[in-house]
Amino acid sequence: MRYAVLGTGEVGRTLAGKLVALGHEVTLGSRTKDNAAALAWAQEAGPGGHNGTFADAAAFGEVVVNATGGMVSLQALEAAGAANLAGKLLVDVANPLAFADGEVVLDPVGSDSLGERIQRAFPQARVVKTLNTVNSAVMVDPSRVPGEHVLFLSGEDTAAKEQTAALLAEFGWPRERVVDLGGITSARGTEAYLLLWVKAMGALGHADFNVALQRAR
């Protein structure tokens, strides 16, 4: 399968690297064609790894992964081009976070979400929010963390969510540990959870953790 991964930060490079390791072809997209991180990544990744602009990547990918910083995701996706996203699964792993006065803040938060904003801005893309509740190492290697910890799916398109679950299974996430929360408004929940995640990371002293849903029935 051909993937576009937008964003050359740690999350983007980790996801792109895992996809190449799984045998997929990946174009890592950035604002400029000569982005140093993307060039270096593509050279290391070997024949399955390419780099280019956001538009180059989105045109290349059958599936597009948004791993840009959440505060700039809409601009990045505009640069990728609505036509290059139309009809495609768009996996949104970004959180719209910033730091203010030493605290993490999200914008939007609560009554809207980045996932919804992306779906509204690109109505022909099939947006699925997932993976935004764990750090990049856990995203692509869930066995780093013991136990039946979970991921969540939010999106309007059931087939797109199942396609995402199949991708997550390639990463090592069993289907029964991927919880479908419903429509894209449920991205409000997983994005807002980041505010707890950050505090839990502080309490634990590291980011190698995730939540399990323990159920009475």
Place this chain on the structure above:
Amino acid sequence: MRYAVLGTGEVGRTLAGKLVALGHEVTLGSRTKDNAAALAWAQEAGPGGHNGTFADAAAFGEVVVNATGGMVSLQALEAAGAANLAGKLLVDVANPLAFADGEVVLDPVGSDSLGERIQRAFPQARVVKTLNTVNSAVMVDPSRVPGEHVLFLSGEDTAAKEQTAALLAEFGWPRERVVDLGGITSARGTEAYLLLWVKAMGALGHADFNVALQRAR
């Protein structure tokens, strides 16, 4: 110990009932002295259970539990009276939630929290946010849910947090499953988590669940 439980909804009555069952004396506080739910509760609770106004309850309690609706908590605590809260542990279990267009919304959310607002409004109270991440049945009977699921503590006063952890231990929560998230700003995390909790409840079909923190190390 003498407890004030403010709020006669399911959460308040459940917590008050558990405290009486544990041998404590409880005054269940409401806006009016003749609140029917509070009267009925006190009659059923037996000699350890009393009812009264918010001010009656707060004057009575050595510890005050805020189990009022989060949107009216500040008014309820004003009615309870700053002098009746001064120096006391104030356990805040409320979430500032409402429904809008079929979705749960929180106010404040993200860059502030109810826990912080209460601490700012009552600087002499020793506010600890906890229990707001599970339903009332799980609050007082964690064994309803299997596994090493957790609660969180947020507050400025370490001794107040340890006193709260001891109370939670009476409810059945082992100390190692009570995670201190830090200062009262961390209440932003557990309150915002409610947006995920509500969606997880929808996906699971019931509220008898909680999260475990699975850790790589």
